[in-house]
Amino acid sequence: MSEFEGKAENGRHERSGAIGRGFAASDGDAVLQTAGLARSFTQGGETIHVLRGVDLRVAPGEIVALLGPSGSGKSTLLQAVGLLEGGFEGSIRIAGAEAAKLDAHGRTIVRRDSLGFVYQFHHLLPDFNATENVVLPQLVHGATRAAADARATDLLTHLGLGHRLTHRPSQLSGGEQQRVAVARALANRPALVLADEPTGNLDEHTADVVLAEFLRLVRGEGSAALVATHNERLAAKMDRVVRLHEGVLA
Numbered sequence: 001m002s003e004f005e006g007k008a009e010n011g012r013h014e015r016s017g018a019i020g021r022g023f024a025a026s027d028g029d030a031v032l033q034t035a036g037l038a039r040s041f042t043q044g045g046e047t048i049h050v051l052r053g054v055d056l057r058v059a060p061g062e063i064v065a066l067l068g069p070s071g072s073g074k075s076t077l078l079q080a081v082g083l084l085e086g087g088f089e090g091s092i093r094i095a096g097a098e099a100a101k102l103d104a105h106g107r108t109i110v111r112r113d114s115l116g117f118v119y120q121f122h123h124l125l126p127d128f129n130a131t132e133n134v135v136l137p138q139l140v141h142g143a144t145r146a147a148a149d150a151r152a153t154d155l156l157t158h159l160g161l162g163h164r165l166t167h168r169p170s171q172l173s174g175g176e177q178q179r180v181a182v183a184r185a186l187a188n189r190p191a192l193v194l195a196d197e198p199t200g201n202l203d204e205h206t207a208d209v210v211l212a213e214f215l216r217l218v219r220g221e222g223s224a225a226l227v228a229t230h231n232e233r234l235a236a237k238m239d240r241v242v243r244l245h246e247g248v249l250a
Helices: 003-013 074-081 104-114 130-141 145-158 174-186 204-221
Strands: 032-043 046-058 063-067 089-094 115-118 192-196 224-229 240-245
Touching: 032 074, 046 074, 063 074, 063 204, 074 089, 074 192, 074 224, 104 115, 104 130, 115 174, 130 145, 130 174, 145 174, 145 204, 174 192, 174 204
Parallel strands: 063 224, 063 240, 115 192, 192 224
Antiparallel strands: 032 046, 032 089
């Protein structure tokens, strides 16, 4: 068994008991809803309030910009709603599932079945080519190799990478790497894509191009998205803008 096949098989074994598949507007008319979400840390004997009672709602298919400066709590909020970290007060309901009622396995399944992630740094697997990076999460999700290959090729081609399908990340430019990351995030048709400064590591022109392709593809797929950014100009391209300042949402 190859390393690629091994990674897919290991993930597939963890996949049983899926929760959160098939989310639709009828599941509560919001793909994401938080109420009173709060997070604080103690540092040097001082309590630091990172999030202060955040109430947020994202409708199916809606693209929301989470705008705020560095240190405002954007990444912490995305970690919370992405079920990546515990220790939060308040409630999170995502893709029809109440986070507080999920054990660790349940949170993993919701992330896998209902969420897609795009980060400032692409986090692609360096030993696998562009197609394989998009195929792998689909195999873990239970797709056949043929279906996963077809889906990966379609997404990457729509993102202008039809001629780069067999290139590894080290052979791609920064903008191309981020396009692969976008395709990977959408590979399993998530209800919600969480993007943390997805163009923050790119020059202005490349950032504009990648964001335009991201928005076009997310809208075409019918997914919702919550996109953290400090860039007012980029935020204005989305359906709605919410502002986070010192842990408070406006």
